[in-house]
Amino acid sequence: MAEPVENLLERNSHGLYCAAGGFYVDPWNPVDCAVITHAHADHVVPGSKAYLCVRPCTPLLRLRLGAEAAIESVDYGETIERNGVRVSFHPAGHILGSAQVRIEHRGETFVVSGDYKLAPDPTCPAFEPVRCHTFVTESTFGLPVFRWPVPAEVLGEMNEWWRANQQAGKASVLFAYPLGKAQRVLAGIDPSIGPIYTHGAVEQFNRIYRDSGVALPPTAYARSAPTKTDWTRALILAPPMAKASPWLRRFGDFSTGLASGWMRIRGTRRRQSIDRGFVLSDHADWPALLAAVRASQARTVWVTHGYRAPLARWLAENGSDAHAIETRYEESAAVEAVEAEP
Amino acid sequence: MKAFADLYAALDATTKTNEKIAAMSQYFRSAPSEDIAWAVHFLIGRRPKRLIPTRDLVEWAIQEAEMPDWMFGECYQAVGDLAETIALLLPAANASSQKPLRYWVEERLLPMRDWDDRARRNSMIEAWREMSERQRFAWNKLITGEFRVGVSQNLVVRALAEASGVEANVLAHRLMGDWQPTAGFAAQILAQETADADVSRPYPFCLAYPLEGEVEELGDVRAWQIEWKWDGIRSQLIRRAWRTFLWSRGEELMTDRFPELAAAGALLPEGTVLDGEVLPWKDGAPLPFTQMQRRIGRKELGTKILAEVPVVLVAFDLLEHGGRDVREQPLDWRRAELERILGALGEESHLVASPIVGGASWEDLKRTRGQARERGVEGFMLKRRGSIYRVGRRRGDWWKWKINPYSVDAVLIYAQPGNGRRASLFTDYTFGVWDGGELVPFAKAYSGLTDEEIRQVDAFVRNNTIEKFGPVRRVKPELVFELAFEAIQRSSRHRSGIAVRFPRMARWRTDKTAEQADSLETIRALLPREP
Structure with missing residues (x-):
């Protein structure tokens, strides 16, 4: 049996580095070769010489990086070699084109989960457990207070809220992260209730989703709507950062909602000064984190961004060799994370 | 408990006053009287004495959730609210209680007082198991007493008025004082006839807003009665049915803590209610408020502290006279009657009329205001002559004009x-x-x-x-x-x-x-x- 390679992966000042393969996973600085788990902005930094991702991620990455960037892609489950290190991508269930990156070298395997969830999502293939020696997990919601309601129920609440607003003569402005969350809402909400409009930031990703074969109900770009549009029956999907923008004025009287895992906490919800919080997350909740770690059968667990210290300690107290690994975005406050929670 | 937990969630989900009132009014229309009494009790911020130490509550919750102690700390830091942390941390709920609020308060919460730790623990854990997550949260809130849901007494009164058709002023008065949350009381609150009997009941306090803009905008200085703004305990001294009651604005009955005022109250004519500030007072001037704090902190009032920190009620308004509610009388009339009543008590009395400050112009008053700090006051109160005594905080008739901090x-x-x-x-x-x-x-x-x-x-x-x-x-x-x-x-x-x-x-x-x-x-x- 080959010697296990202790440092097949290490964390250095640019990110998670595989020295044997000469690449980084989701580096936070430009590097020679960046392997990308998914196309959310906090996982993709422009300027690297080469990018490697799973095929459905390509158009999203292209949008972020521009026409010049060198992007190579492979299918889910297909193996590619980098200096003798075997790399493959496996569904993470987070958003379109999200993947766990499996890295294997001399009998040692690492799986870097990127962001993931176990809950069903019609816009991307479901999370697929991959056995490994070391599992690098996120911990955005790594506390037992984070336990998600059934997504179908949450979508049902959104439908009800939308209908109630229609009856009250108000537009329904729903804030959701523009890549992933917005499309998941679109795919799950009842489009027979009324017309759906979008903010430009959402619409650009809708286009890519549709081109990739994800079925979404028809949407219209709000800015192109005629001035006399009756908004009171409409649902408007917008990114959270549009919350304080004058863009909202056109909708007249409206109710606001926000779809995010952070809405599980009352204080965070109230601080956002929105009318309704919907607990809908593209991240794993506490039970799902534990389930994913268990399914990986890893003997070692690295816990990155989020509540990494408590999750690592819990895992260590329950028999795993778990370590909290600092990432660059130290202690992003919950309130910022509401904006950033992809 | 379901209706109440839903009410709590509805209040919590909105910051809009009208929606809060609508949610409460809907609850008051549909809930049974005995539930309404308890709901009002909690919504206006009253609560039973803490029946379970926080430490025990947390202990039982983490046992039930099978979590280590440190994890509770991590979660609490992220959530920031004890009742909520417990509700979120408990194992996923798969029940919902159909029993009314009255049952949960009277048969499950209050009896804990007499139970031993084991019985309390078992009862709490059973309660959690019987409830939905939303109910657990409301229940934990009742127990921890941090019942803040952005509802003021004023809003509760408005919702009750909307639900019952009784005038808000009457309702506000009925909610003052020392009542018990019983079905009988709920019936009294919502009763249409208005002859109310409770002898100890204070009136809702009239409160002032800080002056906005320049003082000259208030117009002619002669239209205003100017008083010092005292830094004491805002109180009502009540003399009715040959008994004396001293209430703080926080609706705490303080008669026993200020024996000098209890004694002074006995000298007032039957059917008198004074509004004023309780102040530590010596040689015709206030002592620093820190002296008052020395006195407030004590259970037993020895002769030493009574001699070192005597108090007076600096009275500035008369709300009831000869057993009659005189709040609708003009300020000048109330002031004249107040002076007449206090004047009859003599020099040594612990009841003092708050002096009127003279000034021919706002300029004049600005100069006098410069002495405020020396005098141990916070500035001026400006009250419109001829105004009635209003309920709650209103703009227009009363302003506080404080000195710059x-x-x-x-x-x-x-x-x-x-x-x-x-x-x-x-x-x-x-x-x-x-x-x-x-x-x-x-x-x-x-x-x-x-x-x-x-x-x-x-x-x-x-x-x-x-x-x-x-x-x-x-x-x-x-x-x-x-x-x-x-x-x-x-x-x-x-x-x-x-x-x-x-x-x-x-x-x-x-x-x-x-x-x-x-x-x-x-x-x-x-x-x-x-x-």
């Missing part, structure tokens, strides 16, 4: 996360001032910053932590804030030797460096001269 530039040295709405943000700050090349803690402040500023300070704290002590962070001394406060006293309990009253952040001095902050020496110069 003291201010000091201090450096942020420690920060810790806030509660509730401010959970998981660093919002509670300790400020230091210079003392021989070292920053000594000088005051704590929580309020005064905008949400945006809080976010910026929060980010600063996270990136500039030098040391952690539990939730408290020591930070790089870099940010300077102008702190405003109302009064300053010597104190042996504070490391700086100084205690200030109502400190808050007036301004973020981004133009100043830490070195430019004030020193303890300059602050000491603000202290009143040694007596």
Whole structure:
């Protein structure tokens, strides 16, 4: 049996580095070769010489990086070699084109989960457990207070809220992260209730989703709507950062909602000064984190961004060799994370 | 419990007054009377004595959730609210209680007083198992008593008025004083006839807003009655049915704590209610409020403390006269009657009429206002002549015209996360001032910053932590804030030797460096001269 390679992966000042393969996973600085788990902005930094991702991620990455960037892609489950290190991508269930990156070298395997969830999502293939020696997990919601309601129920609440607003003569402005969350809402909400409009930031990703074969109900770009549009029956999907923008004025009287895992906490919800919080997350909740770690059968667990210290300690107290690994975005406050929670 | 938990969730989900009132009014229309009494009791902020120590509650919750102690700490820090942390941490709920609020309060909560730890624990755990997550949260709120849901007594009154058709003023009066939350009481609150009997019941206090804009905008100075604004305990002294009651604005019955006022009340004519401020008072002038705090803290009032810190009621209004509600009489009439009643009591009385301050013009008054600090008052009260005594805080007839607060530039040295709405943000700050090349803690402040500023300070704290002590962070001394406060006293309990009253952040001095902050020496110069 080959010697296990202790440092097949290490964390250095640019990110998670595989020295044997000469690449980084989701580096936070430009590097020679960046392997990308998914196309959310906090996982993709422009300027690297080469990018490697799973095929459905390509158009999203292209949008972020521009026409010049060198992007190579492979299918889910297909193996590619980098200096003798075997790399493959496996569904993470987070958003379109999200993947766990499996890295294997001399009998040692690492799986870097990127962001993931176990809950069903019609816009991307479901999370697929991959056995490994070391599992690098996120911990955005790594506390037992984070336990998600059934997504179908949450979508049902959104439908009800939308209908109630229609009856009250108000537009329904729903804030959701523009890549992933917005499309998941679109795919799950009842489009027979009324017309759906979008903010430009959402619409650009809708286009890519549709081109990739994800079925979404028809949407219209709000800015192109005629001035006399009756908004009171409409649902408007917008990114959270549009919350304080004058863009909202056109909708007249409206109710606001926000779809995010952070809405599980009352204080965070109230601080956002929105009318309704919907607990809908593209991240794993506490039970799902534990389930994913268990399914990986890893003997070692690295816990990155989020509540990494408590999750690592819990895992260590329950028999795993778990370590909290600092990432660059130290202690992003919950309130910022509401904006950033992809 | 279902209806009440839903009401709590509905109130919690909105910041809009009208929606809160609509949610409550709907509840009052449909709930049984015995539930309404308890709901009102909790909504206006009353609560039973704490029946279960927090420590026990947490202990049982983590046992039920099979979580280690430290994990509760982590979760609490993220959530910022005890009742909520427990509700979120318990195993997923798969039940929902159909029993009414009255059952949960009277048969499950209050009896805990007489049960031993084992019985309490079992009862609590069973309760959690019978409830949905939303019900657990409301239930935990009842138990921990942190029932803040952005509802004031005034809003509850408006909702009751909407549900019952009884006038809001009448309802506000019915909710004052020392009532018990029974079905009978609920029936009384909502009764259409208005002959009310409770002899101890105070009137809702009339409250003033701070003056907005320039004082000249109030028009002719002669249209206003000017009084000093005293820094005491706002109170009503009631004499009815040959008994005396002293109520604070927080609706605490304080008669026993101020025997001199209880005695003085006995000299008032039958059917009299005075409104005023209880103040520590010697030789015709107020003592510093810290003296009052010495007295308030005590269970037993010895002759020594009674002699050292005597109190008076500085009365400024008359609400009931000869058993008749006179709040609708014009201010001038009430004032004249007040003076006549107090005048009859003699010089040595513990009931003093708040003097009227004379001034021929606003300019004149501005000069007199300069003496406020020397006199130990906070500024002026401006009351429109001819006005009636209103219910609650209203604009127009009463204004407080306070003197400008003291201010000091201090450096942020420690920060810790806030509660509730401010959970998981660093919002509670300790400020230091210079003392021989070292920053000594000088005051704590929580309020005064905008949400945006809080976010910026929060980010600063996270990136500039030098040391952690539990939730408290020591930070790089870099940010300077102008702190405003109302009064300053010597104190042996504070490391700086100084205690200030109502400190808050007036301004973020981004133009100043830490070195430019004030020193303890300059602050000491603000202290009143040694007596």
